[in-house]
Amino acid sequence: MKEEISYEEIKEIxxxxxxxxxxxxxxxxxxxxxxxxSYEGHFNADILYNIMQSDYRVSLATVYxxxxxxxxCRLIIKHQLGGQFAQYExxxxxxxxHHLICSHCxxxxxxxxxxxxxxxxxxxxxxxxxxxxxxxxxGLCSKCKDELKHxx
Amino acid sequence: MKEEISYEEIKEIxxxxxxxxxxxxxxxxxxxxxxxxSYEGHFNADILYNIMQSDYRVSLATVYxxxxxxxxCRLIIKHQLGGQFAQYExxxxxxxxHHLICSHCxxxxxxxxxxxxxxxxxxxxxxxxxxxxxxxxxGLCSKCKDELKHxx
DNA sequence: TTTGTTGCAAAACGTTTGCAGCCTC
DNA sequence: GAGGCTGCAAACGTTTTGCAACAAA
Numbered sequence: 001m002k003e004e005i006s007y008e009e010i011k012e013i014x015x016x017x018x019x020x021x022x023x024x025x026x027x028x029x030x031x032x033x034x035x036x037x038s039y040e041g042h043f044n045a046d047i048l049y050n051i052m053q054s055d056y057r058v059s060l061a062t063v064y065x066x067x068x069x070x071x072x073c074r075l076i077i078k079h080q081l082g083g084q085f086a087q088y089e090x091x092x093x094x095x096x097x098h099h100l101i102c103s104h105c106x107x108x109x110x111x112x113x114x115x116x117x118x119x120x121x122x123x124x125x126x127x128x129x130x131x132x133x134x135x136x137x138x139g140l141c142s143k144c145k146d147e148l149k150h151x152x
Numbered sequence: 153m154k155e156e157i158s159y160e161e162i163k164e165i166x167x168x169x170x171x172x173x174x175x176x177x178x179x180x181x182x183x184x185x186x187x188x189x190s191y192e193g194h195f196n197a198d199i200l201y202n203i204m205q206s207d208y209r210v211s212l213a214t215v216y217x218x219x220x221x222x223x224x225c226r227l228i229i230k231h232q233l234g235g236q237f238a239q240y241e242x243x244x245x246x247x248x249x250h251h252l253i254c255s256h257c258x259x260x261x262x263x264x265x266x267x268x269x270x271x272x273x274x275x276x277x278x279x280x281x282x283x284x285x286x287x288x289x290x291g292l293c294s295k296c297k298d299e300l301k302h303x304x
Numbered sequence: 305t306t307t308g309t310t311g312c313a314a315a316a317c318g319t320t321t322g323c324a325g326c327c328t329c
Numbered sequence: 330g331a332g333g334c335t336g337c338a339a340a341c342g343t344t345t346t347g348c349a350a351c352a353a354a
Contacts, residue, residue, distance in 0.1 A: 064345075134290075
């Protein structure tokens, strides 16, 4: 169900953003974007840094710097789910989805719900211009629920 | 529209929780709960610690410890909105509400929406037992929108 | 040539932890 | 009396920052 978007298109969006904001188009920035583009699922700065290490030399500071830029141009979404590292995920070619977070083991799953999506997206505000949103549902996954039940 | 809940009732809930989990009912814990109860709006560990300093001596470590307990028994909700400090808010006597966050100035506002609330709360999952949820809408508040417009 | 960006390392910062003494239970 | 809890300070771990060298514009 996800639209196929090529790396070239993503790169174009990033280039436009950099140009508009008078930032430089450095090879490091594109290298990082490319690794994110080909990574599946949530990641954090450290995971990304380690992936890079194997075939492209960048500093952690540059990774953070680039994540910041990508977030500003809405190519990635940042989640702060309480773990130590901030989590990121691609924001292109993904269908809108929401997050189930187990309060016990911390595992994150995704789900989609048209009714919820429509309810949120159709909401208008007089003094607020929405750009995107995050919905987190907290609770117990079935595994932890069983564990806690047996522990009693 | 918010139901009036007295401190005595809150205290009772906390006491039950502590008893059930074999935690001790220390004066520090109740002192912290009481300050949270009488504080309006979002707060963080540091704000709370400073409020305490004026009339009750507790360490920051105890503040964090107690916030953790209060979160476990669902008397407060923790938000990690990307600022440096984690934010908390009371979870009792509050109508369910959602958050508008300005991506530019970081200001947080609350709003309620029945349609959204119902859509989320009526959702059932086969392998997940929901306990609570957080919805964050990101965008620009009217003030920042104007500022950015004029800056062009 | 100008100046934004990089890598490196050190610093910053909120939060957690270790420990001795205290106080619920 | 036993052991969970407190205060204190030091440690932790992620993120940010300062700075000199570099390279995009």
